[in-house]
Amino acid sequence: MVLGDLGNQISSALAAMSNTTIINEETVNNLLKEVGNALSKADVSMNLIIQMRKNIKDKIKLDQMAAGLNKKKIIREVVFEELIKLLDPGVPAWKPVKGKPNVVMFVGLQGAGKTTSVTKLAFFYKSKGWNTAMVCADTFRAGAFDQLRHNATKAGIPYYGSEEVKDPVMVAKKGVEIFKKEGAEIIIVDTSGRHKQDNELFEEMKQIETSIKPDNVIFVMDSSIGQAAYEQATAFKTSVKVGSIIITKMDGNSKGGGAISGVAATKSPIIFIGTGEHIPNLELFNAQTFVSKLLGYGDLSGMFNK
Amino acid sequence: FMKYFNVLTGNRVITKQDLEPILNDFKTHLTKKNVALDIAEKLVESVGTGLTGKKLSTFQGVTSVVKQTMEEVVTRILTPKRNIDILKDVQNVKGKRPYTIVFSGVNGVGKSTNLAKVCYWLTANGFKVMLAACDTFRSGAIEQLRTHAERLNVQVFERGYGKDAASIAGDAINYAKETGHDVVLIDTTGRMQNNEPLMKALSKLVNQNAADLVLFVGEALVGNDGVDQLTKFDQSLSLIADSTRAERRTIDGIILTKFDTIDDKVGAAISMVYSTGIPIVFLGTGQNYTDLKRMNIKSVVKSLLT
Ligand SMILES: Nc1nc2c(ncn2[C@@H]2O[C@H](COP(=O)(O)OP(=O)(O)OP(=O)(O)O)[C@@H](O)[C@H]2O)c(=O)[nH]1
Ligand SMILES: Nc1nc2c(ncn2[C@@H]2O[C@H](COP(=O)(O)OP(=O)(O)OP(=O)(O)O)[C@@H](O)[C@H]2O)c(=O)[nH]1
Ligand SMILES: [Mg+2]
Numbered sequence: 118m119v120l121g122d123l124g125n126q127i128s129s130a131l132a133a134m135s136n137t138t139i140i141n142e143e144t145v146n147n148l149l150k151e152v153g154n155a156l157s158k159a160d161v162s163m164n165l166i167i168q169m170r171k172n173i174k175d176k177i178k179l180d181q182m183a184a185g186l187n188k189k190k191i192i193r194e195v196v197f198e199e200l201i202k203l204l205d206p207g208v209p210a211w212k213p214v215k216g217k218p219n220v221v222m223f224v225g226l227q228g229a230g231k232t233t234s235v236t237k238l239a240f241f242y243k244s245k246g247w248n249t250a251m252v253c254a255d256t257f258r259a260g261a262f263d264q265l266r267h268n269a270t271k272a273g274i275p276y277y278g279s280e281e282v283k284d285p286v287m288v289a290k291k292g293v294e295i296f297k298k299e300g301a302e303i304i305i306v307d308t309s310g311r312h313k314q315d316n317e318l319f320e321e322m323k324q325i326e327t328s329i330k331p332d333n334v335i336f337v338m339d340s341s342i343g344q345a346a347y348e349q350a351t352a353f354k355t356s357v358k359v360g361s362i363i364i365t366k367m368d369g370n371s372k373g374g375g376a377i378s379g380v381a382a383t384k385s386p387i388i389f390i391g392t393g394e395h396i397p398n399l400e401l402f403n404a405q406t407f408v409s410k411l412l413g414y415g416d417l418s419g420m421f422n423k
Numbered sequence: 424f425m426k427y428f429n430v431l432t433g434n435r436v437i438t439k440q441d442l443e444p445i446l447n448d449f450k451t452h453l454t455k456k457n458v459a460l461d462i463a464e465k466l467v468e469s470v471g472t473g474l475t476g477k478k479l480s481t482f483q484g485v486t487s488v489v490k491q492t493m494e495e496v497v498t499r500i501l502t503p504k505r506n507i508d509i510l511k512d513v514q515n516v517k518g519k520r521p522y523t524i525v526f527s528g529v530n531g532v533g534k535s536t537n538l539a540k541v542c543y544w545l546t547a548n549g550f551k552v553m554l555a556a557c558d559t560f561r562s563g564a565i566e567q568l569r570t571h572a573e574r575l576n577v578q579v580f581e582r583g584y585g586k587d588a589a590s591i592a593g594d595a596i597n598y599a600k601e602t603g604h605d606v607v608l609i610d611t612t613g614r615m616q617n618n619e620p621l622m623k624a625l626s627k628l629v630n631q632n633a634a635d636l637v638l639f640v641g642e643a644l645v646g647n648d649g650v651d652q653l654t655k656f657d658q659s660l661s662l663i664a665d666s667t668r669a670e671r672r673t674i675d676g677i678i679l680t681k682f683d684t685i686d687d688k689v690g691a692a693i694s695m696v697y698s699t700g701i702p703i704v705f706l707g708t709g710q711n712y713t714d715l716k717r718m719n720i721k722s723v724v725k726s727l728l729t
């Protein structure tokens with residue numbers, strides 16, 4: 118599944134390197150070209166790829182490597198490290214705190230999978246014994262509240278929304294207030310889809326953030342997104358305090374490289390991936406396993422210790 | 424356009440060596456504009472083959488020749504080979520039977536919204552339009568369509584959730600015939616192109632009801648996955664045979680949505696049309712009913728090459 122093809126491509130590029138006996142400038146260049154192509158096919162931002170190739174080159178100083186060192190192994194490790202670095206912003210993932218209300222706001226482009234993932238996340242915490250609730254602050258999209266209501270009902274989670282009030286800021290505020298009073302521990306607020314080219318929509322998003330003061334803002338990204346990912350993600354990050362990412366639709370054929378751009382742009386970790394349309398189709402994300410899977414290897418930590 | 428070194432020569436023959444670095448830069452440029460890597464490679468390759476051995480006219484740089492050729496090639500790709508005139512086709516069957524259009528595509532790309540825009544457009548052109556709520560799976564899908572129908576003052580045919588979409592479509596078409604509707608717009612559930620049972624179900628819906636026009640709705644945001652989506656949808660339509668047709672059932676046209684979210688990263692348009700030859704019928708350029716546009720090939724080519 119996930120990034121499988123990309124993994125195979127990179128693995129075979131690494132294997133090809135292992136098969137050549139002489140490691141020189143050209144071998145490294147060929148390897149980097151292969152890795153670059155694989156990442157490009159997976160929709161990783163072109164600028165990130167160029168940067169990554171440079172980083173790897175800087176790290177691999179062939180002429181300075183002492184004789185007897187396993188150069189191939191070193192190069193391989195550098196590629197691993199750089200890939201992981203791309204997926205891991207180095208900040209710990211946000212965790213809700215027991216015994217107090219944790220407000221989580223979902224944001225993202227149109228159709229990315231926010232509303233679906235809101236229920237999935239609420240259900241995830243509910244299954245772990247948390248007292249959760251959902252608020253529909255999407256007053257724009259036709260049928261948005263019905264969608265959230267159906268999902269919430271299916272998952273057995275309390276929800277709030279309004280048919281009459283058209284101001285999403287008011288609805289968000291009211292919903293959060295109600296559930297805080299009721300002692301909900303995790304209150305998830307769904308918002309409309311929006312894009313950086315529309316200032317009004319971004320302004321609205323900031324107002325919602327100001328009025329509900331979320332403890333975490335989750336940026337939801339469609340795994341099939343191409344080169345526009347980086348700029349869109351950057352725009353969201355600069356407008357609201359994005360703290361985590363959820364990548365959706367990983368059950369499709371897309372390689373999910375846009376996710377890497379999303380991480381780079383928002384400096385936020387991917388916390389979950391969506392793997393289907395049903396409520397339980399949400400998996401915890403782990404950068405290390407993700408990359409070792411991606412490269413077709415089992416456990417990465419094992420590799421480094423050898 | 425990028426910082427190519429301009430080789431100023433008169434009446435010189437263009438060599439492979441002249442072209443290579445320039446074509447390489449072009450490939451990177453196209454990839455940054457969100458052209459799928461495979462397609463970008465093929466494009467520069469064909470430009471390269473066409474130019475090798477050609478004579479440069481006086482004071483013409485290789486770069487500018489490449490750019491000009493690329494412009495011609497891309498324009499040719501985007502210029503439709505077959506013309507789709509929906510208004511004329513609807514007019515042709517008007518009074519005899521309703522004309523039927525199916526909106527298909529992966530999850531969240533904008534099928535239902537752009538169906539509503541097409542409804543607005545057809546209504547404005549004097550046709551009596553009906554919507555068929557054949558997404559019987561996604562929460563809120565029927566209410567979403569109902570809301571649009573109310574706003575657009577048209578009828579929506581629905582049979583609730585969980586039912587067989589193909590037979591609802593059939594009933595809707597019969598009902599439309601009885602009630603003197605000119606067009607039936609059929610909304611379908613979003614599905615991943617690698618989900619075989621769901622792709623078969625789409626094929627059944629299309630063929631069992633001998634739809635007049637099948638549109639693939641795709642996002643301009645999509646990266647390398649776009650070509651795979653479109654090709655798989657195209658191929659899957661013939662999974663279940665249509666007895667009324669001699670030729671293989673295929674996707675007739677593309678609606679490329681969210682064009683307002685990509686700035687100048689127009690590559691998805693090129694990737695999709697290049698790989699299948701299926702024409703782009705409309706661009707979706709926003710979330711309002713009037714945000715449905717014809718593609719301006721010149722301006723797309725300009726965005727791609729600057
Ligand atoms: N296959 C698959 N489909 C998904 C996944 N997550 C969401 N979807 C589907 O993607 C479509 C869009 O999801 P929504 O949750 O409505 O997206 P949204 O971001 O709330 O959309 P807007 O509110 O319009 O911006 C729906 O058809 C969902 O069922 C996933 O992980 N896998
Ligand atoms: N910016 C922008 N948003 C669009 C456009 N077309 C659709 N959308 C938005 O994209 C989101 C998804 O649209 P839908 O029409 O529900 O998509 P769908 O393909 O029917 O989704 P599913 O039925 O869940 O698979 C909504 O928020 C729409 O408002 C467009 O051209 N531009
Ligand atoms: Mg939503």
Ligand SMILES: [Mg+2]
Pocket residue numbers: 534535536558564610611613
């Ligand atoms: Mg829909």
